[in-house]
Each structure stands twice: as C-alpha cells, then as structure tokens.
Amino acid sequence: MSQDERAGWVNHPHLLCGRCQVPLQVRRVNVAYLGNAFPVELLRCPQCGLTFVPEELALGKMAEVEQALEDK
Amino acid sequence: MVAASADIYHLPAWDHVPDGALHPGGVELTRRALAHCAVHAEMRLLDVGCGKGASLAYAATLGMQAIGLDLTSAMLQQSRESAPHAPLIQADGLHLPLANQVIDLVLAECSLSLVADHSAVLGEIGRVLRPGGLLAVSDVYLRHGQCAATVAPMLAPAWRGLAVSRAMLLERLAAADFSLIHWEDQPTALHQFSGCVPPATVAVHWEADEGVEPFTLALAVARAKPGYFLLMARRNGHPPTSCTGRTR
Numbered sequence: 001m002s003q004d005e006r007a008g009w010v011n012h013p014h015l016l017c018g019r020c021q022v023p024l025q026v027r028r029v030n031v032a033y034l035g036n037a038f039p040v041e042l043l044r045c046p047q048c049g050l051t052f053v054p055e056e057l058a059l060g061k062m063a064e065v066e067q068a069l070e071d072k
Numbered sequence: 073m074v075a076a077s078a079d080i081y082h083l084p085a086w087d088h089v090p091d092g093a094l095h096p097g098g099v100e101l102t103r104r105a106l107a108h109c110a111v112h113a114e115m116r117l118l119d120v121g122c123g124k125g126a127s128l129a130y131a132a133t134l135g136m137q138a139i140g141l142d143l144t145s146a147m148l149q150q151s152r153e154s155a156p157h158a159p160l161i162q163a164d165g166l167h168l169p170l171a172n173q174v175i176d177l178v179l180a181e182c183s184l185s186l187v188a189d190h191s192a193v194l195g196e197i198g199r200v201l202r203p204g205g206l207l208a209v210s211d212v213y214l215r216h217g218q219c220a221a222t223v224a225p226m227l228a229p230a231w232r233g234l235a236v237s238r239a240m241l242l243e244r245l246a247a248a249d250f251s252l253i254h255w256e257d258q259p260t261a262l263h264q265f266s267g268c269v270p271p272a273t274v275a276v277h278w279e280a281d282e283g284v285e286p287f288t289l290a291l292a293v294a295r296a297k298p299g300y301f302l303l304m305a306r307r308n309g310h311p312p313t314s315c316t317g318r319t320r
Contacts, residue, residue, distance in 0.1 A: 038287070
C-alpha cells in the first residue's frame, strides 16, 4: 500500500462526525481481529471516538488481513 | 519486561479481563502448566512478568513460594492485592536480581515475547534456576515459521520477540542449556482471549517499524499464522555460564 493510498483516507480535513458535528482527527487506533491488534492511524471523532474506516480500506487490505487470519 | 511493549498492559480494557490473567489461556493455562510440572508445596517459583498477580495467587493456593517480577510499579501494586504474601520485585527480565540457582520453577506467560533478545532472557533464567529446575513458557509464535524472517524486520525493534517460530524457540532453549520436555499448541487461546472483553482490544499487539505501512505488516503477520503455545523445559545440570558476576 502506497503512502498516496494511505493519504487518501487519512487526509480528509473536512469530514465531520455525524453525531457530534466536529471535524474528525487523525488518531492512532488499534484494529483488532481474532486476537491480534495492529496500531494504525485513522480518522476519529475527538469527542465520541467514532472511527472512520473508508470503504476502500474495509473492502481492500482490511478484508484481506481478516481472510488471512481466518484461514487455518 | 521492555517498557515499549509492556505499556500495552496499561490499556483500560485489561482491567476487565475476567480472571485477571494478562495472557491468553488465562489462569486455566497456568493451572495446566503447573500440573505438567508436577509442582508441590515449598517449591520456589519465579513469575517473570507477573502482571496483576493472577498466577502468583494461584501458585499460593498450591502452597508454593511464589515470587513476582514485573517492570512496572503499577502492575506490582495490583499483584500485591492479588497475592499479598508474595515477594515482589520491580526489575527487567534481562537482569534478574536473584542469586544463582535459587529457583525451582520459572513461569513466563506471554512475557518472553516482550523481549527481542530471547537468548539473553533464557540465559538469565537459566542462571537463577537450580540444575534440573523447570521453565514453563506460554507465548505467541508464528505457526508458519518460514515467515518469521519476513515479519521480524517489519516490526518495531521492541516487538521483534513476537516474530519467532517453534524451531527458533527450541534452538534458543537448547543454546541456553534447556531440554524441552513438553510442547503443545493452544489453538483457541488467542481467539478466546480477544473475545473475553468486548470490544476486542485485549489482543496481541503488532507494532510496525517506522516507515512500514501497518496493513502491510498486518497482512504479513496474518499469513504467518500467529499461534499460542505452552512449553515446559528442564534446565540441564551444567553450572550457570551467564551473568556470573550477579551473585548476591
């Protein structure tokens, strides 16, 4: 995954949290699955903690990691 | 045992682990390990990375003389509540402040992987164990061991102790003058550990090195098939060769 791809979901300065109506901020969060956690930077609401996972990430690398962890 | 990686145990989620054991398998796996070691009352046990003291408390119920060691005072304070009579030591696993050959059994539950230099820790454990003494380790390893060489350089230096295969572990044990007496996979330990506290923040953390894209590391780790093991080893009878200047 290139830095450009990563920047595609991290650099969204105008995204607002739907509940709190405040700008999302880049935060370090732990993405965990099946006993393994990976600290990553994602956009997160500074008030309620809602984390924005872009569709291309959820259906791309994240799904690939999940599938690999599920395989015996 | 190493500050950079031990910090994860101060996340709030760890406060809610049901049995207080900060390692996959919980106290049940501790019970299994000690049963394999045929422990008896009066044996002197050292728990390297004792965390909140769940294993110390269990050892006390068996009448063992359990000593707890952890890097942080916060953990030791919680151990004090769990095991009020156990001697507690704030120290690094690489520098055990104990004399040579004074321990009968060393327990290391998900703490060996917190140190990148396994050989140094095993050497130090061998120094404090009496000849014929036992070592019980439960920890993370990569079931597809050939992937360890790919994963290791992608991890931050303090976390590289996680990138280890069964063969690498056995080689390091032998080099530290231990004989393996039992090995078993714990295939469900990681999954169950993660599931014990929702959301799944209680987990093995894989920290990417600077410049490594975290999901690239995650995929490499996933393909290496992280697993969990329990092993028992016996210290051979030779005199300790490491840290001979530490005798107190």
